[in-house]
Amino acid sequence: MSLENKQISSENTSNFKPLIVAFCCNWCSYAGADLAGTSRLNYPANVKIIKVPCSCRVNPNFVLRAFQRGADGVVIAGCHPGDCHYTSGNYYTRRRFTLMKNLLEYVGLEPERFKVDWISAGEGNKFAAVMNEALEQVHKLGPNRKLRDARWKR
Amino acid sequence: MEKIANKVRETARLALANGEVNKILGWKKGDFWYDSYPAFITEEEGTASLIWDSFCVANLSKYLIEQLKEDIKVGVFLKGCDARAFNQLLKDNRVDRDKVVIYGLPCPGMIDPEKVKKAGLAKGLLDVQKSEDEVVFITKEGEQKFSAREFAYDKCLTCQYPNPVVYDELLAEEVERNNTTEYFYQDVEEIEKMSPDERFAYWVEQFSKCIRCNACRNVCPACSCEKCIFDNSKANVAGKAKVDSEEQFFHIVRAYHVAGRCVDCGECSRVCPVGIPLAKLNRKIIKDITEFYGEHNAGVNPSLDAPLETFKLEDIDPFETRAKGGK
Amino acid sequence: MKVLKKEKFPQIWQAINQAYELYLPIEKDDRVNFAQWTEGETVNLEALKTEISPKDVIFPQSETYLKFESDGKKLQLESVESENREYVLFGVRSCDAVSFNLIDNVFLREPIDRLYEKRRNKGTIVSLACSEPEENCFCSSFQIKPEEASPGVDVAAWDLGDKILWKPVTEKGQVLTQKFAQLMEDASQQDQEELIKLQNAIKEKVKELPLASVDPKVIKGELKEIFESKVWDELSQSCLGCGACTYICPTCHCYDIQDFAGGNCGERFRCWDSCMFSEFTLMAHGNPRTTQKQRFRQRFMHKLVYYPNNHGSYACVGCGRCIEKCPVNMNIVKVIKRLGGEG
Ligand code: SF4
Ligand code: SF4
Ligand code: SF4
Ligand code: SF4
Secondary structure: OOHHHHOOOHHHHOOOOOOEEEEEEOOOHHHHHHHHHHOOOOOOOOEEEEEEOOHHHOOHHHHHHHHHOOOOEEEEEEOOOOOOOOOOHHHHHHHHHHHHHHHHHHOOOOHHHEEEEEOOOOOHHHHHHHHHHHHHHHHHHOOOOOOOOOOOOO | OHHHHHHHHHHHHHHHHOOOOOEEEEEEEOOOOOOEEEEEEOOHHHHHHEEOOOOOOOOOOOHHHHHOOOOOOEEEEEOHHHHHHHHHHHHOOOOOHHHEEEEEOOOOOOEOHHHHHHOOOOOOEEEEEEEOOEEEEEEOOEEEEEEHHHHEOHHHHOOOOOOOOOOOEEOOOOOOOOOOOOOOOHHHHHHHOOOHHHHHHHHHHHHOOOOOOOHHHHHOOOOOOOOOHHHOHHHOOOOOOOOHHHHHHHHHHHHHHOOOOOOOOOHHHHHOOOOOOOHHHHHHHHHHHHHHHOOOOOOOOOOOOOHHHOOOOOOOOOOOOOOOOOO | OEEEEHHHHHHHHHHHHHHOEEEEEEEEOOEEEEEEOOOOOEEOOOOOOOOOOOHHHHOOOEEEEEEEEEOOOOEEEEEOOOOOOOEEEEEEOHHHHHHHHHHHHHHOOOOOOHHHHHHHHOEEEEEEOOOOOOOOOOHHHHOOOOOOOOOOOOEEEEEOOOEEEEEEOOHHHHHHHHHOHHHOEEOOHHHHHHHHHHHHHHHHHHHHOOOOOOOHHHOOOOHHHHHOOOHHHHHHOOOOOOOHHHHHOOOOOOEEEEEEEOOOEEEEEEEEOOOOOOOOOOEOOEOOOOOHHHHHHHHHHHHHHHHHHHHOOOOOOOOOHHHHHOOOOOOHHHHHHHHOOOO
16 A cells, blocks of 8 residues: 555544654654655654654653643654664663553553654655554544643644 | 560660660651651650551651751661662662661551541540451450451552561561462553553543642652652643643653652552552552563662663564664 | 431432532542532432542632633733532531631632632532541530531531431521422421430530540740740651641642643633642742741641631631541641640
8 A cells, every 4th residue: 555545634534633743863763754755755744743862852741741732642753772873762762661651551541642663764664654654543543632631722 | 566666665765875876767656546657756765655556657768868968877667668668769869878777677567547447446446456467456345356457558468578678677577478469460450451441531530539739759768859840840740730631640650750669668559648549550560560671679679770770672672563674 | 497308318419409519428439528419429428527628619629710822923811700600518517617717717808819709609508517526526626516507607407317407597598498498397396306415415425535625725925936946846857748638628728820831822720739848839039938847837837826816716627637647647636735835
C-alpha cells in the first residue's frame, strides 16, 4: 500500500482531525522529518513536532501535559539504541518510557495513543510511516478525553 | 513487646547518658490506644516515656533529613520498612550514615486502627495487646481475642522485610514471618485484567477522591526532593484545581517519580485521608521493573543502582516497530 | 415540630431532589462523605462524622471566578456566576454546623465574598443531633451542644430510631418543611418526651467522653508570649507539613488564587490552600514563613489565638477529624494541652 493510500482522509469519515504531538530528537528523527518533507513523503499536517536535544530530554510531564492540553496521541522519536548523539541518552529513554507507557495504560490510556519509536536521520520513510500509523490508529479510536483538561478549549 | 519496650527505653537512656547520641527518635503514647506518635528526646529523663507497641507505625527515618541539618548525632529506632526507607534516603544522599545510630526493631506487624473500627471493636477500647499472632482487645467489660492477621495493616500482610536491613544494634531477635509473595501483585493483576476504559473509570473514581493534601508525598521516604515540582509555582504544574486532569497528573507523576526507589513501605496508602489505594500504582511499577529488568528491592542494598539510574544494552525494547534502515 | 418516618426517606430524598440540589452523607467504598444525592446512592446517616467536613458544600475546594479567551488580538473576560440551584444540606452534625458560622465570620464581613455569599444564601441546612458521640469528639470544649439545634441551622433533626424529629428553626427551614409537609406528621407528646430523653442521654455521653476535659482556656498570656513559646519547636518536629489536617478540618478556610493557562484560553479560580504548605502565602519577595515550625505555629495560633482575637471565638469546633487523620498523630488537642503546660 502506498503511503498516499494509507493516509486517512479524516474529512470522509468524520470531521475529527486528530492532533498528534511528536517529540523529535534534534539529531535523528527531527532530521528524519525534514527528509520526509524534502522527499515529498506525505505525513499528516496535524502532527505537531517539538524538537528536543535528545529523546531523553522528554520529561514524562511533557507527555501528560500534551494529553491535558489537547493531544489525541503522543509520539516520542529518538535515535536507534546505540546511535545516541550523547552515547547513552536513548537507553534511558527506553527504560523510562517503557515504564511510563505501561503506567499510562494501567490508568486506562489506550496503548495506541502513546508511542515511542527510533527513527534515524536517514529514515524519512520510516518517519512518515510511523506518523501515519499513529494518526490512523488514533483516528480509529476517536478524540481523546482521558487525561484531557476539561477546561482546555481547542 | 513490653520486654523489648524496656530495652528501647534502656538503650535510649544509655545512648544519651554516655553521649553516644544527642537526640533520640522514638515513639510515645498519646491519649488513645492507637495513638503512638513520634517523639524527639534530648534529655535522659525523657526516655522513660518511650514505647514500642503495635501502633508504632510511623516511620522515623525521614525526620533525619531535617534533624541532621543541625550538627548532631541522632539515634533512631527503625522497623523493617523504616530501615529500607533509611537506605533509600542514604542512596539519595539525603542523610549521613555517620551521624546516625540505628537501633533495629524486628517487626511483628502493626495493627490498623481503621480495621479495628470497622469491626466495631473501637468503642470503649482501653488497650490493645499483641502477642505472636494473637491480638487482645481490652475494654471495661473484659477481653476479646482475635487472630492478629485480621487487624494487621495491608502493607504488613505482604511485608517481605520485617527485619531491619540496616542497623547498628538489633534490639530483639529476628522475627520469622512467612508472608508469601503470592498475593503481592494480586491487586495489580486485577486492574490489568480490565479493559482500558474500565481501568480509566476505576482510577478516575479513585483520583477524584483526592483532596491534594500531599500527605502521601510528605510521608514518602522516596519523595525527598528539596523542592517538589508540585511546590514549585514556577514549574506551572502545581494546579490545585479540583479537576480530573490535575488529579491524574498528580498521581501519575507521584507514582512515576518514585519508580525504582519506592521501598514499598505502604505509608502513602496508609496516610491518605480519603483511602486512595496508592500502593496499587507503586506496585504496578515494581511489577514491571521486576519483569523487565529483574527484581529490585529498593532500600535493601543501597549499593545497587536504581533501575532508572542505569540501563543495559540488551534491555528489552518494546518500541522498535520496523527493522532499522531504509531511507 | 414534625416527625419524619425513616421509611419515607427515599421518598423525601426524591422530592427534595426535584426542587433543590440535595447533599447527604453518602457511603462509597466503605467511607462516608457529603455528596450530591442521586437515585441509587447509599445514604448513611448512622456514621457520626463524614471523613471530610461538609465545608466543601458551602466553600468548594475549587471555584472559578473568571474565564478568559484571546483571539490573538483581544482578550475577552467573562465573570463566572455560580449556576447552582438552591440546595439542601441534610444531616450536618453540630460541630460542622457551627463551623459554617465561623467561616461566615471571615467571608461575610466586609469585604464580603461575592461567590461565598451567593452560595451560602442558597443553602438550607438541616442538622442531625449526635446520638452517639465518638471517642475523639470534644465539641463541648467549645461550648457546642450536640443535643441541641446548633445556631445557624435552618432545621434541626433528632434520630428517634425509626423516625426523626424535625424542627424548623428559621424561615428557610419553615419553607422547606411546608414544601414537604405531606410526607411528615405532627410530633406527638410522646415524641417530645422521647426527645428530652435522647437529649439527656447525649448530654451524659458527652460528659463521659475521654476528651471532655480539654479546655482551650488553659492557653493564657500575651499573644507574643504564646508566639514565642518553646512548645512550638518541640511539637512541630513531628509534623510532616502535609495539608491533611487543614483540608479535612471544617473551620480551615484559607485559599489560593491560581490561573489555569490553556493556550489562548484560561480560567482564574480559587482553591483551598494550607498554611502547612511551603508555597502558602508566597509573595514576590519569597515566603514569610520558611520553616515547618513557623507554618505549624501559624495553624494553631490562628485557631486558638488570632481568630479568637478577631472574632471572639475559637476557630476549632472539636470535631476530632485531625485526631483521626493526622499521619503522625499530631493534633490540636496535643497542642492545647501542651500550651496549657501539660505533658
Ligand atoms: S510493613 Fe513490615 S516492617 Fe513495616 S510495619 Fe508492616 S510488618 Fe512492620
Ligand atoms: S511511594 Fe508509598 S510505598 Fe513507596 S516509598 Fe513512598 S510512601 Fe512508601
Ligand atoms: S494523601 Fe490521599 S488525598 Fe492526600 S494528596 Fe495523597 S492521594 Fe490525595
Ligand atoms: S482543628 Fe481538628 S478538631 Fe478542630 S475543627 Fe479542625 S479538624 Fe476538627
